[in-house]
Amino acid sequence: AQSVAQPEDQVNVAEGNPLTVKCTYSVSGNPYLFWYVQYPNRGLQFLLKYITGDNLVKGSYGFEAEFNKSQTSFHLKKPSALVSDSALYFCAVRDMEDTDKLIFGTGTRLQVFP
Amino acid sequence: DTGVSQDPRHKITKRGQNVTFRCDPISEHNRLYWYRQTLGQGPEFLTYFQNEAQLEKSRLLSDRFSAERPKGSFSTLEIQRTEQGDSAMYLCASSTWTGVAGANVLTFGAGSRLTVL
Numbered sequence: 001a002q003s004v005a006q007p008e009d010q011v012n013v014a015e016g017n018p019l020t021v022k023c024t025y026s027v028s029g030n031p032y033l034f035w036y037v038q039y040p041n042r043g044l045q046f047l048l049k050y051i052t053g054d055n056l057v058k059g060s061y062g063f064e065a066e067f068n069k070s071q072t073s074f075h076l077k078k079p080s081a082l083v084s085d086s087a088l089y090f091c092a093v094r095d096m097e098d099t100d101k102l103i104f105g106t107g108t109r110l111q112v113f114p
Numbered sequence: 115d116t117g118v119s120q121d122p123r124h125k126i127t128k129r130g131q132n133v134t135f136r137c138d139p140i141s142e143h144n145r146l147y148w149y150r151q152t153l154g155q156g157p158e159f160l161t162y163f164q165n166e167a168q169l170e171k172s173r174l175l176s177d178r179f180s181a182e183r184p185k186g187s188f189s190t191l192e193i194q195r196t197e198q199g200d201s202a203m204y205l206c207a208s209s210t211w212t213g214v215a216g217a218n219v220l221t222f223g224a225g226s227r228l229t230v231l
Binding site: 102 | 220
């Protein structure tokens with residue numbers, strides 16, 4: 001079965017420092033991978049996706065993610081964290097081919113300290 | 115474009131009662147999705163529609179759950195005979211079908227939180 005794992009429940013980083021939120025996946029076939037962010041009392045917002053092509057994907061708000069097939073990872077990164085980046089981040093993968101269903105990870109809470 | 119709207123935002127009900135949630139998607143989006151999120155977990159897929167057709171339904175969706183999108187615009191999710199285990203945030207999302215399954219970007223609403231006492 002397809003799945004994603006987010007090994008860290010929480011990531012703490014100082015403002016201005018680089019941040020990484022980890023995601024690994026397990027799929028059969030070509031992975032379609034996504035990152036979404038959830039702010040309190042707001043819906044999940046799309047950050048970026050990998051479907052095919054360049055392994056480095058650039059997304060919204062200065063975030064990027066690197067698709068690594070050999071390590072089955074899709075880590076989210078940002079060179080310089082902002083306090084306003086503090087939120088809950090979800091990695092997701094397409095369930096299987098020919099379906100529009102996403103499987104989400106359990107989420108990682110990012111806390112950026114001033 | 116006012117985004118995806120969900121109503122009510124919070125519903126408290128007693129076990130055994132029926133509840134209905136409404137979702138108004140972005141008007142030009144032809145796909146609509148329902149997910150459920152419990153505390154400390156990521157969203158879990160429930161069902162999705164293309165226009166008025168329900169294309170897929172999760173095994174999580176017991177017979178007590180039913181979803182409709184009668185005219186291909188808004189959707190309703192009804193839970194009959196609610197149980198305490200139904201307490202969760204019910205998320206609605208919409209997208210434009212791109213022709214590639216699983217590649218669509220979902221726009222989520224803020225969710226409807228259900229508390230079953």
